Amino acid sequence: MIRVSDLVHRYREYPSGGGEPVLKTVLDGVSLEIPDGQFAVILGPNGSGKSTLVRHLNGLLRADEGTVLIDGLDAGAEEALKRVRDCVGMVFQNPDNQIIGATVEEDCAFGPEVRGLPSAEIGRRIDESLKTVGLSEQRGVSPDRLSGGGKQRLAIAGAAACLPRCLVLDEPTAMLDPAARGEVLSLLHRLNRELGITVVLVTHHMEEAAQADRVLVTERGRIVLDGSPEQLFADPAALRALHLDVPAITAVADALREQGFAFSSPVLSQRQFVEEFLRLAQAVGGAL
Amino acid sequence: MNILEADHISFSYPESVSPVLREITFSVSPGELIGLAGPSGSGKTTLLKHLNGLLRPTRGRILFHGEDTGRRGFRISALRRRVGLVFQYPEQQLFKKTVLEDVSFGPVNLGDSSEEAAAAAREALALMNLGGEYENRSPLELSGGEMRLAAIAGVLAMRPEVLVLDEPAAGLGGLAKTRLMKHLRRLRDETGIAILLVSHSMEDLAEYTDRLLVLSEGALLYDAPPAQVFQETDRMRAIGIGVPTVTSAAEELRRRGLDIPVLPVRTEQAVSSFADLLGGGRHGK
Numbered sequence: 055m056i057r058v059s060d061l062v063h064r065y066r067e068y069p070s071g072g073g074e075p076v077l078k079t080v081l082d083g084v085s086l087e088i089p090d091g092q093f094a095v096i097l098g099p100n101g102s103g104k105s106t107l108v109r110h111l112n113g114l115l116r117a118d119e120g121t122v123l124i125d126g127l128d129a130g131a132e133e134a135l136k137r138v139r140d141c142v143g144m145v146f147q148n149p150d151n152q153i154i155g156a157t158v159e160e161d162c163a164f165g166p167e168v169r170g171l172p173s174a175e176i177g178r179r180i181d182e183s184l185k186t187v188g189l190s191e192q193r194g195v196s197p198d199r200l201s202g203g204g205k206q207r208l209a210i211a212g213a214a215a216c217l218p219r220c221l222v223l224d225e226p227t228a229m230l231d232p233a234a235r236g237e238v239l240s241l242l243h244r245l246n247r248e249l250g251i252t253v254v255l256v257t258h259h260m261e262e263a264a265q266a267d268r269v270l271v272t273e274r275g276r277i278v279l280d281g282s283p284e285q286l287f288a289d290p291a292a293l294r295a296l297h298l299d300v301p302a303i304t305a306v307a308d309a310l311r312e313q314g315f316a317f318s319s320p321v322l323s324q325r326q327f328v329e330e331f332l333r334l335a336q337a338v339g340g341a342l
Numbered sequence: 343m344n345i346l347e348a349d350h351i352s353f354s355y356p357e358s359v360s361p362v363l364r365e366i367t368f369s370v371s372p373g374e375l376i377g378l379a380g381p382s383g384s385g386k387t388t389l390l391k392h393l394n395g396l397l398r399p400t401r402g403r404i405l406f407h408g409e410d411t412g413r414r415g416f417r418i419s420a421l422r423r424r425v426g427l428v429f430q431y432p433e434q435q436l437f438k439k440t441v442l443e444d445v446s447f448g449p450v451n452l453g454d455s456s457e458e459a460a461a462a463a464r465e466a467l468a469l470m471n472l473g474g475e476y477e478n479r480s481p482l483e484l485s486g487g488e489m490r491l492a493a494i495a496g497v498l499a500m501r502p503e504v505l506v507l508d509e510p511a512a513g514l515g516g517l518a519k520t521r522l523m524k525h526l527r528r529l530r531d532e533t534g535i536a537i538l539l540v541s542h543s544m545e546d547l548a549e550y551t552d553r554l555l556v557l558s559e560g561a562l563l564y565d566a567p568p569a570q571v572f573q574e575t576d577r578m579r580a581i582g583i584g585v586p587t588v589t590s591a592a593e594e595l596r597r598r599g600l601d602i603p604v605l606p607v608r609t610e611q612a613v614s615s616f617a618d619l620l621g622g623g624r625h626g627k
Contacts, residue, residue: 099518100486202382228513231381231542233582258515261587298516302545302587302609309613315620324591331595334620 143213203234380557426502
């Protein structure tokens with residue numbers, strides 16, 4: 055369980071013309087709870103504080119005010135840091151910045167090795183993790199040889215090998231092509247569903263948000279929306295006010311509903327769209 | 343008349359066996375808005391670097407207004423200026439105190455007087471909707487979307503004939519992304535500049551480009567309007583880039599028995615073709 059209470063984060067900005075530094079508030083009193091096993095997505099414009107927020111979840115940053123508790127452990131306390139990082143694994147946007155091993159296997163072993171686990175246990179965890187992300191066959195190759203999606207899956211395997219209860223990912227699909235993005239997303243959903251790992255995913259892709267259990271929207275350092283994708287995407291006007299839009303398939307169903315066709319609000323997946331379409335087509339006795 | 347022409351270009355890195363680009367031929371005319379798609383590693387960025395002379399083809403030629411850019415005596419600096427290349431996340435290179443100084447940097451660097459450079463910068467900023475009070479602000483105070491526009495203005499200030507952008511909308515979400523794409527289209531409409539852009543969003547490519555180039559393993563698979571290219575759903579999926587969501591939804595409806603001879607690729611087009619299908623039996627089998 056993640057519990058963030060009244061979190062404030064400020065940093066000093068030095069004016070470009072010189073002079074005294076100014077304090078900028080990036081997080082302005084954020085409170086939220088993420089229960090175990092939830093798949094939560096964080097959306098928000100650039101500079102709204104979402105990356106800063108998730109960096110607090112495993113103690114990469116320290117709070118100026120407020121607390122971050124991970125299973126009751128204070129993520130801001132030095133003595134709890136090791137245990138907090140065992141609980142919460144992080145994956146960043148650019149896989150090239152976090153891959154360090156000469157081979158896939160070696161890279162995946164880094165986390166367990168740092169934790170001083172016995173080598174038999176390390177071996178078991180690597181086998182398991184690489185199998186989960188579909189990289190068992192490539193264990194001996196250099197990570198340079200992997201595709202963008204492969205590297206990102208390796209980064210996830212490395213985090214998963216530490217058996218975290220929660221994975222926090224900061225725009226892990228931003229640099230990936232569509233096929234690779236699909237691979238990474240379905241992997242995250244599998245880890246969530248099959249292993250019960252809590253997932254906190256920062257993204258710009260509305261389609262990724264549509265598949266989550268819960269969507270949080272940040273703006274100017276605050277959480278301004280918090281609900282299910284059904285709630286969020288049912289209100290396009292509220293979304294526009296937050297500079298967000300709806301997934302492509304939702305937009306099509308919305309436009310058809312405006313023309314009088316009885317699509318539900320919102321339609322969140324292609325499968326749902328097709329099913330509702332076929333039902334409507336049958337009802338008018340037309341298209342089929 | 344073509345501005346730029348790739349004539350059977352191939353490229354290999356000296357140490358590597360397999361070529362990154364294989365026999366690529368296409369041309370760019372004024373006013374075109376061309377999309378470039380392909381999975382990671384298909385050679386997109388390598389191809390872009392050929393278009394303004396950052397890389398030279400191992401075989402084949404790049405022609406600029408019909409002139410071979412590889413021949414002795416060709417001034418590569420002219421090509422650099424006339425073909426403006428915007429890399430991924432270009433706002434990371436904003437560094438001056440004010441937006442105006444930053445956007446003037448390119449022309450100043452190319453030897454323009456500071457007055458000329460400022461005039462070109464103001465013109466470029468206006469085109470990106472960052473005129474007036476924006477010019478004296480620090481680039482770092484802009485929003486993410488505005489920083490991206492300012493960085494693109496920095497390249498426009500050199501008055502290129504072709505603007506080449508590597509994933510201009512990467513990392514932008516929601517309306518900031520839509521705004522940027524609309525901006526680029528308007529820039530083309532108003533100035534007649536040719537634009538070639540890489541994107542991983544099949545929706546954006548379908549919505550905004552007139553012509554789509556598809557690269558796979560260094561070869562050019564398609565050079566056709568997106569509405570045509572995206573009919574090849576299986577092939578597009580097999581190479582790893584897929585098709586717009588509306589296209590794939592329409593394809594599924596077709597598989598389930600609906601009569602959809604041509605798959606829609608743009609949202610508006612999909613809405614009207616779906617409304618027709620639902621609107622009575624006249625389009626049914």
